[in-house]
Amino acid sequence: MPAELQFSASDSGTPSPESSVAGSMLATASWCARRGWPVHPLAPGLKTPAANCSACRTNPHAPADCPCIPAGRWCHGFYAATLNQDRIQRWWSTRPDFGIGVACGPAGLIVIDIDAHPAEPPTRNRILPGIPISDSVDLTGLANGFHTIAVLAALRGQPSPADDETTLRVRTPSGGLHVWYRAGERRWLSSVGSSPARALAWQVDIRAYGSYIIAPGTTTSRGSYAPIGTTREPAALPLWLAQELERTGHLPAPSIPAPRPVPPRAHQAVLAAGGGRDHAQRTLATILAPVEACGQVAEGAGFSDTLNRAAYTIGGLIAAGRLHQADAEQALHEAALAARPGQERRIEQIIRSGLAAGLKRPLHTSGRRP
Structure with missing residues (x-):
């Protein structure tokens, strides 16, 4: 892992890894697992999970039915995520070039994924889903997720999560930011891949149940995921953010209704x-x-x-x-x-x-x- 990703012995009760195995994905994966964050391999240099075995690629099936996962193989991405240190040792010793994904749901994590992609801002009703922005509000200079999450926080009289020094924050190679929080007892849903209406804000997604986050220290072809500041543990999700996530549909339905009539x-x-x-x-x-x-x-x-x-x-x-x-x-x-x-x-x-x-x-x- 990068030298700037430093964890003290008091964090986990084990020796600090950075002094002896700097740059080792195995050390980072083991560190994550000791914190209760199940990990799975990412393809070398990429943000995507390592490829399935040939049998899983040629015979599509649900992860729950796959014999590879109980057998200790990494098929099916975050469904194969594990806390088993022997399995982690075997995976990253075999492929030290693998990156590391953390399965957010089983880890009890919710991550605010702030992007900084150069793009034309959307219409006003999509900047903060569910919150109308009057034409009288000057949006000059609004260009990315750092701006939209700051606007949302300002509306609620709160500091932006991007500036939250009490929790783990990880800079992405593209200039974005991952802000890690503990999810608590609620099973928050991911907004990655969903409609724009369920994003927290334009260029601000949520990674939670049903998705994974890239572990700090992972390096891709575009650069490293580097923690910033001194905090290395996720804080509890702030109440105001929990309220916003509930407002924007990041909780599952309270109950699943009876099946509709057959078509x-x-x-x-x-x-x-x-x-x-x-x-x-x-x-x-x-x-x-x-x-x-x-x-x-x-x-x-x-x-x-x-x-x-x-x-x-x-x-x-x-x-x-x-x-x-x-x-x-x-x-x-x-x-x-x-x-x-x-x-x-x-x-x-x-x-x-x-x-x-x-x-x-x-x-x-x-x-x-x-």
Whole structure:
């Protein structure tokens, strides 16, 4: 890890790593795990997780069903994140060029991700989602996330998180800033990859449950993620920020409603054998219920894996002659589009790969994956 990433022995009860293994990703990964932050490898020089094994790449499946993770392999990104020091030793000893990702949800972390990308500011209603900005307000000079988070903080009479010296802050190679906080008891949702309406502010995203953050000390081809100031531990999430996150939809729905009625075409997906039309409808409704429920949960809550699993299961039932292919596929598409409107291309790709895998493995006795 970089020399500026210094941790004292009192931080963890173990000797300070920087003096003996400066630049070692293994030392940084071990340090994170000792703090209860599960880690997973990032591809060398990149911000993305290390590639899956060939079997996982060629046979799409949900992480929960993958034998690689319990076997100690790093497939499926942050789903493979671990606190196991033996596993960490093996991973980074084998590949010392791996970067380090921290799975935010299991680590109990929420990170304010402030960007400084050169871009034209959006319309006023998107600068602070949910907060109208009058035309009388002069926005001259507003150019990045540092400015928008400062505006939000000023509106609430609070200092900007970018200036919070009580918590761990990490400068990114692009000039942005990661501000780390402890999430507390609430299961905050990530806004990375979601609609702009759920960002905290323009160029200010949230990394929490359903995403990962790059560990301080990691180096990519663009530079290092370097901590600033002297604080090396995340502070508790400030109350005012928690209120803003709740306002902008970063909490899951209080409860998942009962599944909506099966789309009309699903009623035509009749079983070729084993129970008839009513059983077909119940089977399909059971498979589609988790996909439909995703419509009540913000992006980042596992939609891709849920849809992939449903497509795989339906493919297996089609292969076994238990569902009519055209109608079952149509029902799946309708449920997915209802849950994630406007994501037709992504949905089509997930369904196509999941069905292709399922069609190779007929399910004769149940809708569960073997």
